[in-house]
Amino acid sequence: MHASVRSAVSVNITPPVTVPSSREPQAPLVMRMTIGKVNFFYGTKQVLFDVNLNIASNKVTSLIGPSGCGKSTLLRTLNRMHETVRSSRLEGEILIDNENILSQDVTALRRRVGMVFQRPNPFPKSIFENVAYGLRINGTKGSIADAVEKSLRHSALWDEVKDQLHKSAYELSGGQQQRLCIARALAVEPEVLLLDEPCSALDPISTAKIEELLVSLKDLCTIAIVTHNMQQAARVSDFTAFLLTGQLIEFSPTPQLFTTPSDARTEAYITGRFG
Amino acid sequence: MSNRLRWRKFVSHFMLTMTGLCAFVAVAVLFFILGYLVYHGGTSVNWNFFTKLPAPVGEVGGGMANAIVGSAKLLLLACLLGVPIGFIGAIYLAEFSGGTVAFVVRYAADLLNGVPSIVIGIFAYSLVVLPFKHFSTLAGGFALGLMMIPITLRSTEEFLRAVPRALREGAMALGASKWKTISSVVVPAAYRGILTAVLLSFARVAGETAPLLFTAFGNRFWSPGWEQPIASLPVMIFTYAIAPYDDWHRQAWAAGLVLLGLILVINIIARVILSRGVAVPRT
Amino acid sequence: MATSTTTVPSAGPVSASRSFVSRLRDGDEIARLITFLFAGSVVLITLLLVYELWQGSYLPRHKFGFAFFVTSVWDPIFDHFGALPFIYGTLVTSIVSLLIAVPLGIGAAIFLAELAPARVSDTLQFFIDLLAAVPSVIYGLLGVFIVIPLMREYIQPALKNTLGFLPFFQGPAYGVGFLTAGIVLAIMVIPYIISVSREVLLSVPRDQREAALALGSTRWESTWKVVLPFARTGIMGSIFLALARALGETMAVTMVIGNTPTISASLFSPGYSIAAVIANEFTEATGDLYLQSLIELGLVLFILTFLLNGLARLLIVVTSQRGSGMGQA
Numbered sequence: 039m040h041a042s043v044r045s046a047v048s049v050n051i052t053p054p055v056t057v058p059s060s061r062e063p064q065a066p067l068v069m070r071m072t073i074g075k076v077n078f079f080y081g082t083k084q085v086l087f088d089v090n091l092n093i094a095s096n097k098v099t100s101l102i103g104p105s106g107c108g109k110s111t112l113l114r115t116l117n118r119m120h121e122t123v124r125s126s127r128l129e130g131e132i133l134i135d136n137e138n139i140l141s142q143d144v145t146a147l148r149r150r151v152g153m154v155f156q157r158p159n160p161f162p163k164s165i166f167e168n169v170a171y172g173l174r175i176n177g178t179k180g181s182i183a184d185a186v187e188k189s190l191r192h193s194a195l196w197d198e199v200k201d202q203l204h205k206s207a208y209e210l211s212g213g214q215q216q217r218l219c220i221a222r223a224l225a226v227e228p229e230v231l232l233l234d235e236p237c238s239a240l241d242p243i244s245t246a247k248i249e250e251l252l253v254s255l256k257d258l259c260t261i262a263i264v265t266h267n268m269q270q271a272a273r274v275s276d277f278t279a280f281l282l283t284g285q286l287i288e289f290s291p292t293p294q295l296f297t298t299p300s301d302a303r304t305e306a307y308i309t310g311r312f313g
Numbered sequence: 314m315s316n317r318l319r320w321r322k323f324v325s326h327f328m329l330t331m332t333g334l335c336a337f338v339a340v341a342v343l344f345f346i347l348g349y350l351v352y353h354g355g356t357s358v359n360w361n362f363f364t365k366l367p368a369p370v371g372e373v374g375g376g377m378a379n380a381i382v383g384s385a386k387l388l389l390l391a392c393l394l395g396v397p398i399g400f401i402g403a404i405y406l407a408e409f410s411g412g413t414v415a416f417v418v419r420y421a422a423d424l425l426n427g428v429p430s431i432v433i434g435i436f437a438y439s440l441v442v443l444p445f446k447h448f449s450t451l452a453g454g455f456a457l458g459l460m461m462i463p464i465t466l467r468s469t470e471e472f473l474r475a476v477p478r479a480l481r482e483g484a485m486a487l488g489a490s491k492w493k494t495i496s497s498v499v500v501p502a503a504y505r506g507i508l509t510a511v512l513l514s515f516a517r518v519a520g521e522t523a524p525l526l527f528t529a530f531g532n533r534f535w536s537p538g539w540e541q542p543i544a545s546l547p548v549m550i551f552t553y554a555i556a557p558y559d560d561w562h563r564q565a566w567a568a569g570l571v572l573l574g575l576i577l578v579i580n581i582i583a584r585v586i587l588s589r590g591v592a593v594p595r596t
Numbered sequence: 597m598a599t600s601t602t603t604v605p606s607a608g609p610v611s612a613s614r615s616f617v618s619r620l621r622d623g624d625e626i627a628r629l630i631t632f633l634f635a636g637s638v639v640l641i642t643l644l645l646v647y648e649l650w651q652g653s654y655l656p657r658h659k660f661g662f663a664f665f666v667t668s669v670w671d672p673i674f675d676h677f678g679a680l681p682f683i684y685g686t687l688v689t690s691i692v693s694l695l696i697a698v699p700l701g702i703g704a705a706i707f708l709a710e711l712a713p714a715r716v717s718d719t720l721q722f723f724i725d726l727l728a729a730v731p732s733v734i735y736g737l738l739g740v741f742i743v744i745p746l747m748r749e750y751i752q753p754a755l756k757n758t759l760g761f762l763p764f765f766q767g768p769a770y771g772v773g774f775l776t777a778g779i780v781l782a783i784m785v786i787p788y789i790i791s792v793s794r795e796v797l798l799s800v801p802r803d804q805r806e807a808a809l810a811l812g813s814t815r816w817e818s819t820w821k822v823v824l825p826f827a828r829t830g831i832m833g834s835i836f837l838a839l840a841r842a843l844g845e846t847m848a849v850t851m852v853i854g855n856t857p858t859i860s861a862s863l864f865s866p867g868y869s870i871a872a873v874i875a876n877e878f879t880e881a882t883g884d885l886y887l888q889s890l891i892e893l894g895l896v897l898f899i900l901t902f903l904l905n906g907l908a909r910l911l912i913v914v915t916s917q918r919g920s921g922m923g924q925a
Binding site: 321322324325326328329331332333334335336338339340342343346349350353397398401402403404405406408409410414417418421422423424425427428429430431432433434435436438439440459462463466490491492493495516517519520521522523526527530547550551554555562565566569572573576577580581584 | 623626631635644645648649699700701703720724729730733734736738740741783790820845846847851871874878898905
């Protein structure tokens with residue numbers, strides 16, 4: 039019974055990321071961000087318990103887990119977005135390139151750590167102005183138009199919108215709007231890009247386009263993605279962290295987590311026994 | 314931190330402080346108004362003010378007893394006109410009507426609500442003063458009542474609509490007719506909101522001056538019955554404030570204090586009633 | 597087996613299948629009729645109002661036609677009536693009031709919607725609602741005894757000394773005038789701008805603000821460059837609403853404007869507004885043409901406020917729909 043479930047697992051969720059063979063030399067992993075002993079509270083209610091996690095440079099790390107497990111909360115601490123909620127309190131250490139994010143200026147931090155949200159949220163401006171927003175407030179040297187084009191190319195949207203840059207962003211489809219939001223975030227050249235269930239409001243075709251995109255963006259920046267879709271995590275990410283009721287249960291390279299999870303709870307989740 | 318970032322953060326703090334200042338100024342005005350009224354009029358709000366008639370022009374002393382009673386009579390008439398039409402009309406809108414009729418009625422009510430009060434005065438003049446050939450309490454009450462209608466109508470409708478379907482269906486399932494359901498279940502459930510609506514519209518017209526200028530007009534004595542011109546607090550304040558007599562100015566402040574005090578108290582009571590929640594049966 | 601000739605009522609929903617007779621018996625039909633009559637009376641009253649204004653201004657409409665709106669003569673003795681000074685006064689005082697009230701009001705609304713914690717915001721809004729309930733004549737009272745002396749002694753001279761080269765700030769400082777009326781009006785309409793703008797700002801979806809912050813905006817930048825533009829239609833609506841209120845304001849204006857039908861570039865000049873002239877001269881109007889000219893002014897005021905209110909409502913509705921229609925996949 040147990041064996042058949044296991045084989046069902048390996049049939050259903052075979053990640054395309056190949057397990058590195060021992061013959062190929064591995065590039066040493068640099069940790070772009072480090073999360074150390076993080077406890078998080080909304081008022082008196084604790085939602086994250088002693089989380090320790092590393093986000094590797096130029097890799098995709100995904101956070102999975104059932105609803106309410108704290109994965110989005112954890113993601114939002116990485117660019118201090120939790121501070122928009124008055125009652126939130128963070129304890130512990132979060133480092134980017136070994137500097138504590140809490141001791142930096144938050145505005146400067148958010149330029150280095152960008153975010154794409156669950157529902158596409160373009161500004162009520164033209165496509166061009168949406169992407170240019172970050173560039174304008176930060177004051178870039180060089181041509182804004184070039185930077186906008188570069189971002190739109192990186193997010194695989196350029197060909198679709200190059201002739202209508204001055205149209206309202208709201209005229210785009212949902213999938214296009216989300217890619218626009220990705221372009222907008224990329225325009226300020228962040229070191230880390232956080233994505234909070236970016237495809238949950240989109241159709242399968244748009245989802246597939248964005249997943250392709252994420253894999254190609256690894257070269258540009260470090261990516262952390264929250265997803266409730268396990269297959270998506272298996273498809274796009276190099277490392278996966280499984281959270282349950284605010285605790286980090288398991289954190290391993292993706293193929294390993296999905297084929298040979300070391301914790302029974304992880305296995306229960308990925309085989310669909312709950313979640 | 315780069316200079317540009319430093320500048321941006323400075324601008325942010327500065328502008329946000331400015332907005333706080335704006336909010337502070339806006340709220341401070343209220344306290345200024347109250348403060349000045351108390352300061353200038355507090356000592357004049359005395360027994361004489363409430364019980365004496367205005368003294369002959371130029372003489373010191375006297376009070377505003379007739380204006381107080383006058384305002385009361387006018388407001389009574391206003392309620393008799395405004396509340397039933399607003400309340401019962403709202404029942405139609407919330408319980409009986411279809412889309413088009415409801416739209417037209419609401420549109421008319423909103424239109425009426427937006428009419429400047431002086432124009433309401435013109436209307437009341439044409440309709441009541443001209444046929445009777447003189448100013449009267451009736452005309453003034455009519456004008457004020459017109460102004461009460463839209464507020465009462467729209468608010469009552471909202472509160473009736475807010476009563477949950479489950480309540481209505483419960484009554485009807487027991488065999489109650491539509492009217493019985495409305496009168497015994499829906500209206501009692503919405504009574505807090507309706508009361509608030511009536512109180513707020515009452516407070517609004519209690520302070521109105523313009524529509525009374527050529528309907529109720531004014532009176533330096535008592536006004537018996539309903540067909541004579543009649544004094545009212547707001548009009549007295551106006552008349553006294555622009556007159557050249559210091560004693561009248563003093564009395565205008567007192568009247569202002571009494572009028573504003575009454576209006577604010579009613580407003581506060583109405584909002585407190587509302588914040589206690591619309592009555593919903595405990596499950 | 598006996599065949600029954602009576603029909604059995606169907607078992608459908610209570611209200612739909614009950615026969616007319618049974619509804620009549622229970623009083624539902626009567627209730628519907630009576631409540632309909634009351635609701636209908638509102639429509640009737642409104643129609644009657646428009647009719648009375650129209651009919652009541654028959655004489656000047658036929659005698660002066662459109663010239664009424666561009667003539668600046670107001671001469672009861674020779675029966676020449678022109679509305680221009682009053683239209684001018686109404687517009688000038690309203691514009692001055694908006695110039696003061698809009699920045700202050702939107703600033704306060706930003707504070708209440710974006711910065712203040714919910715409880716503080718609600719408490720302050722409560723006070724602002726009370727401010728909106730203060731009657732016009734009380735503002736007039738303060739206008740006469742506080743604002744006019746202040747203008748005469750301090751503000752008008754100060755403006756003359758600093759900006760006196762502009763035509764707006766020339767002429768003797770009487771204390772009354774367009775500027776004074778504009779200032780008093782500004783205080784009266786600020787609560788409306790604040791209340792509506794605050795609501796509109798609060799309804800801007802959270803993730804707009806968050807997106808701006810996540811791109812490294814300062815709080816002011818996210819408010820000014822993202823939230824406010826998102827809410828701009830609704831805020832325009834609040835301004836139109838305030839304008840409509842300012843146009844129709846009678847008592848406070850008539851107590852501080854000076855009540856002289858003058859057209860002057862100087863804001864220190866005494867003037868007159870449509871509502872003020874109606875308030876002051878209606879009971880003294882001798883002759884039908886005089887009275888009806890005042891009624892025609894009332895008709896003008898009615899039309900202006902009607903259009904503005906309609907536009908305002910439209911704009912506010914458009915914003916709230918936009919907010920909910922956001923981000924559709």
